[in-house]
Amino acid sequence: xxxxxxxxxxxxxxxxxxxxxxxxxxxxxxxxxxxxxxDPYAGRRPAATVHLSSRAVLLGPWGATGDGTGCGQCLAxxxxxxxxxxxxxxxxxxxxxxxxxxWPVLTDHALDAIRATRAALTGRTLPLGEPARVTRLDLATLxxxxxxxxxxxxxxxxxxxxxxxAEAARMRLSPSPRTAGHRTRPLDSYRLxxxxxxxxxxxxxxxxxxxxxxxxxxxxxxxxxxxxxxAGLNDVTWSGQxxxxxxxxxxxxxxxxxxxxGTHARRGTAPVRASYHQLLRTEGAxxxxxxxxxxxxxxxxxxxxxxxxxxxxxxxxxxxxxxxLRAERPVxxxxxxxxxxxxxxxxxxxxxxxxxxxxxxxxxxxVLFGLLExxxxxxxxxxxxxxxxxxxxxxxxxxxxxxxxxxxRAALLGYDVHAFDTRADLPVPVVTGVAVxxxxxLGHLSFGAAAGLDAEAAVDGALSEVLTYIPHLPYQVxxxxxxxxxMAEDYDxxxxxxxxxxxxxxxxxxxxxxxxxxxxPATAVHAAFxxxxxxxxxxxxxxxxxxxxxxxxxxxxxxxxxxxQTTPEQAAIGLHTVATLVxxxxxxxxxxxxxxxxxxxxxxxLAGTTGLNPAPHPxx
Numbered sequence: 101x102x103x104x105x106x107x108x109x110x111x112x113x114x115x116x117x118x119x120x121x122x123x124x125x126x127x128x129x130x131x132x133x134x135x136x137x138x139d140p141y142a143g144r145r146p147a148a149t150v151h152l153s154s155r156a157v158l159l160g161p162w163g164a165t166g167d168g169t170g171c172g173q174c175l176a177x178x179x180x181x182x183x184x185x186x187x188x189x190x191x192x193x194x195x196x197x198x199x200x201x202x203w204p205v206l207t208d209h210a211l212d213a214i215r216a217t218r219a220a221l222t223g224r225t226l227p228l229g230e231p232a233r234v235t236r237l238d239l240a241t242l243x244x245x246x247x248x249x250x251x252x253x254x255x256x257x258x259x260x261x262x263x264x265x266a267e268a269a270r271m272r273l274s275p276s277p278r279t280a281g282h283r284t285r286p287l288d289s290y291r292l293x294x295x296x297x298x299x300x301x302x303x304x305x306x307x308x309x310x311x312x313x314x315x316x317x318x319x320x321x322x323x324x325x326x327x328x329x330x331a332g333l334n335d336v337t338w339s340g341q342x343x344x345x346x347x348x349x350x351x352x353x354x355x356x357x358x359x360x361x362g363t364h365a366r367r368g369t370a371p372v373r374a375s376y377h378q379l380l381r382t383e384g385a386x387x388x389x390x391x392x393x394x395x396x397x398x399x400x401x402x403x404x405x406x407x408x409x410x411x412x413x414x415x416x417x418x419x420x421x422x423x424x425l426r427a428e429r430p431v432x433x434x435x436x437x438x439x440x441x442x443x444x445x446x447x448x449x450x451x452x453x454x455x456x457x458x459x460x461x462x463x464x465x466x467v468l469f470g471l472l473e474x475x476x477x478x479x480x481x482x483x484x485x486x487x488x489x490x491x492x493x494x495x496x497x498x499x500x501x502x503x504x505x506x507x508x509r510a511a512l513l514g515y516d517v518h519a520f521d522t523r524a525d526l527p528v529p530v531v532t533g534v535a536v537x538x539x540x541x542l543g544h545l546s547f548g549a550a551a552g553l554d555a556e557a558a559v560d561g562a563l564s565e566v567l568t569y570i571p572h573l574p575y576q577v578x579x580x581x582x583x584x585x586x587m588a589e590d591y592d593x594x595x596x597x598x599x600x601x602x603x604x605x606x607x608x609x610x611x612x613x614x615x616x617x618x619x620x621p622a623t624a625v626h627a628a629f630x631x632x633x634x635x636x637x638x639x640x641x642x643x644x645x646x647x648x649x650x651x652x653x654x655x656x657x658x659x660x661x662x663x664x665q666t667t668p669e670q671a672a673i674g675l676h677t678v679a680t681l682v683x684x685x686x687x688x689x690x691x692x693x694x695x696x697x698x699x700x701x702x703x704x705x706l707a708g709t710t711g712l713n714p715a716p717h718p719x720x
Contacts, residue, residue, distance in 0.1 A: 112204050113152050119211050120150060120218065125172065127153040128187065132176035135328065136194035141176075146257040148172035150218070151179075154204050156239055157214050158301065161232035161249050162221050169232050174252035178302040181325060185333055188326060204239050213242045231293065236301050248296040250304050253366040253668050264369040266387075266430035269421035271662060276464040276642040282553050284461040284642065290673050292353050298323055304669060305338065305356035311345050317509045317567040321348040323356060327363045330443035331407050331451070336363060341568045354459060354675075361665040361677040362457040363441025368668075371418035371435050376411075379419065379432055389422075389433045389661065393683035395696030396449065405693065411449035418447060422663035422681070425467070426654045431661055438663040438679045450696070453597075455688055456680035457665065463676045467662045468646040470680030471653070472528065476551035477719070478685040479530040481697045483522040484717045485686075486707030487615045490520035490532065493559065494622035500556050506563045514538050515546075515570055519559055520616065521628045522549070524706045526652050529555045529629050533562035534616050535570050542581070543574030545604040545613060547718045553636065553645055555629040569601060569720055577605030594692040594716045601720035612715035615708075658682045692716045 109129045117124040125141045125148045132139055139145070149172065151158040158179070161170050180191065189195070217237055226233065231248040238244075253259055280286040300307040306323040322339035336359050340351025365371070372379075379388045391411055402410045418435040436443050440452040455477060458470035483490055495503060495517075510517045515535040522532040528551055535546040548565025552558035577584060580602060587593040587603050594603060603609055610617060626633065637644040650660050661681040670677055686697040697703055698712060 108203050109152070109154060111202075112206055115206055116150065116152055116157070116211070116214070119206075120215065122150055123148050124150045124152055125176070127151050127158070127176060127179055128183070128191070131191045131194075132173070132180045133192060133328075135192035142173075142256075145173040145176050146171040150214075151175065152204070153179075157237045158234055159214075159218055159221055159237065160234035162235070163224050163226040164230065164232035165225055165228050168251055168258070170249050170251035171255065171257055173257045174255045175234055175249055175302055177252045177255060178249065178304065182300065182303060182307045185326060188328075188333060192328065206239070210239055210242065213237060217244065231296055234301055245301075247299040247301045247303075248293060249302045250293065250296045250669055253368065254364070259368050261368050261370040264371060264421045266421055268369070269423050269430040269664065271423040271425075271463055271467075271664070273425075273464045273467065273643060273646065274462060276460075276462040278640050278642060282557060282642070284465050285674075287347065287350055287354075290350075290354075290461075290675065292350060292673060293669075294349070294353055297353050297356065305353070305360055309349060309352060311348070315571050316513065317506075317571055318564070319343055319345045319348050320568065321345060321352045323352060327441040329363075329441045330445065330448055334441065336441065341564060357667070357670055357675065358457055358459045358677050359454065361459075361667045361670060362454055362679060363439060365420065365435070365439050365442065365665070366667040367664070369420075371420055372432060373416055373418055375416050376413040378416075383432060386427065387429070387431055388419075389431055389437075389659075389681070389683065391434050391437070391449065394437060394450075394681065395687055395700050397694055397696060398699065401693045407448060408451075408694075409445070409448050415446055418444070420663055422661045422679075425650050425660040425662065427659070431659075433661060433663060433681060437681060438665070451689075451694060453688065453690065456682070457677065458680070459670070459675055459677045461674060461676070462642075463662075463664070463678065464643050464646055466676045466678045467680060468642055468649060470662065470678050471646070471649050471660065471682065472551040472553075474680055474682050474685055475526055475528050475649070475653075476530050476549050477688040478682075478702075479522045479524055479526070479551070480532055480547075480549045480719060481686040481688065481717060482524045482703060482706050483520075483532060483615075484719075485698055485703055485713050486524075487710050487713050488522075488524070488706070488708040489615050489618070489620070490522045491628055492620045492622045493519045493521060493531070493625050493628055495519055495559070495625070497624040497626065498556055498559060500560060503556070503560055503563060506560075506567055510535055510567060510570060513570055517563060517566060518616070519562060521623070525656060527632045527635065528649060528652065529553075529558040529632055531555075531558040531562040532616070533559075533566040534613070535566045536617065537574075540607050541574065542577040542607070543570065543605045544607040544610055545718065546570045546573055546601070547604065547720060549719070555625050555633070559625060565720065573602070573605050576602055591692045591714075591716050595690075597690040597720075600690060600716055600718055603716060604718040609715070612713060613718070653682055653685075658684045688717075688719060 235246045306325040312320045324337040338356035340348035342348040419432040436447040456474040460466035532549045550561025663679045665677045
């Protein structure tokens with residue numbers, strides 16, 4: 101007999117608890133993330149192994165042995181993060197739930213199936229080290245599906261954050277011999293728990309991966325999930341772009357883990373809470389990063405954007421301990437600059453993105469590739485805003501046949517691809533690629549950039565970026581044509597990441613890229629970067645490469661800071677993720693009004709003689 105209480109889901113929960121004679125908790129009726137209000141089931145969730153949603157019963161976690169295997173609260177948090185935007189907004193912003201009367205219906209045969217499944221799972225154990233499992237029983241079809249559950253590093257039952265310390269932030273960077281190109285390990289050597297990372301019940305990164313069989317230049321695989329920050333729910337996407345789907349899937353999961361680590365701190369350490377002026381008094385100037393060195397937005401942006409407030413050195417902020425590779429000492433950095441998906445009203449002086457976040461098999465590898473990304477973006481922005489005429493590269497002089505193949509694929513789509521040496525004052529190879537549609541139609545220009553330890557690696561990285569976008573760009577521009585043309589007339593309408601790249605799909609925007617499109621002599625790739633090739637280390641150790649890059653940055657007057665972002669999920673498979681910061685380099689921002697680069701002294705010192713480019717950057 102159906103028990104009638106406040107809501108249909110609660111009534112079904114009580115009925116199921118009575119039938120099974122055990123604790124049952126609901127999913128989807130209260131906020132398990134406790135964003136809006138306390139969860140009335142908070143005390144019962146950790147030990148619960150029966151969870152009822154409007155569509156299914158989840159049984160578990162079950163089977164794991166040993167410590168740190170996850171609990172019912174871990175499951176509830178991961179399940180809720182996979183809900184749709186509307187479901188999450190309703191739960192996390194405090195709206196009262198309203199559902200169909202008398203639903204879900206727990207029929208006699210559904211209860212029999214739940215009892216039988218629960219009995220079959222009781223007492224089952226998995227090999228030591230295997231993640232716990234969760235079994236989903238669909239209430240409409242009685243179909244069963246089982247998925248692995250990774251422990252949730254933000255679970256308030258399993259994890260009790262300890263204060264971060266300077267000593268714990270000290271990085272001991274180790275030798276890291278290259279064994280796979282410029283990496284320490286081959287891609288397929290990492291035992292990625294792919295099913296635990298992407299599944300519809302408790303996927304850590306999302307509910308699924310999607311491949312795109314329509315692409316004619318790469319074999320893309322992608323996924324996404326919502327992340328709640330100060331500005332609301334943001335859709336965080338992750339993807340892999342290789343020429344084989346299995347390789348792309350692994351790259352996508354690695355990027356997803358990198359984004360997962362970068363959006364929120366998940367290391368079990370609590371931030372230091374203090375104002376900048378307080379830290380100057382207690383820690384000293386050498387141990388605290390001045391946020392102004394990383395740039396602020398124009399004053400008008402702070403006046404007109406309700407989500408932003410100017411930096412106040414007397415306002416309390418959360419800070420994290422990082423490590424200065426120049427001074428070889430710990431340093432405090434604003435949490436907002438290290439984790440771009442988190443944030444609170446007190447530290448909303450800037451909206452950072454994934455600038456300088458990178459993953460590697462060692463901390464050395466992660467820091468090196470984070471710095472290469474910062475150098476790449478800095479060089480691109482100097483070339484764009486500063487309108488410095490770049491050095492055109494003769495791609496016919498590249499030895500790698502994959503580069504020739506990439507050019508041929510672009511040509512089949514009607515694009516000519518050009519590449520440029522866009523270095524400013526740093527010796528590390530940086531290449532910007534530009535695809536130009538021959539007939540001048542929609543999807544006219546596509547840009548990409550990369551920095552690498554050798555010239556051809558940078559060329560290959562830049563062309564891979566360009567080729568990722570051109571198969572879809574004409575259609576994307578066509579779908580948004582009135583909107584994009586309005587942006588071309590009013591740059592303040594450029595607000596999101598996708599706006600920047602798609603705006604240059606309009607043929608009329610090509611005039612702002614004239615310094616890239618002008619005819620100029622081409623230089624052989626190896627001749628263009630001969631200075632770097634002659635000076636760079638040849639030891640085969642990424643630690644030596646890192647020291648060379650660090651020394652180039654410090655010689656130009658910059659500090660080099662790294663913040664360890666590595667999550668427990670990454671540590672378990674031998675991965676490390678860091679956020680790197682080089683104060684004074686130009687940071688990449690999205691949204692034309694939210695640009696720090698045009699105000700930084702470095703741009704004005706290195707810009708060309710024709711004045712700054714007023715148009716939004718086209719970085720994808």
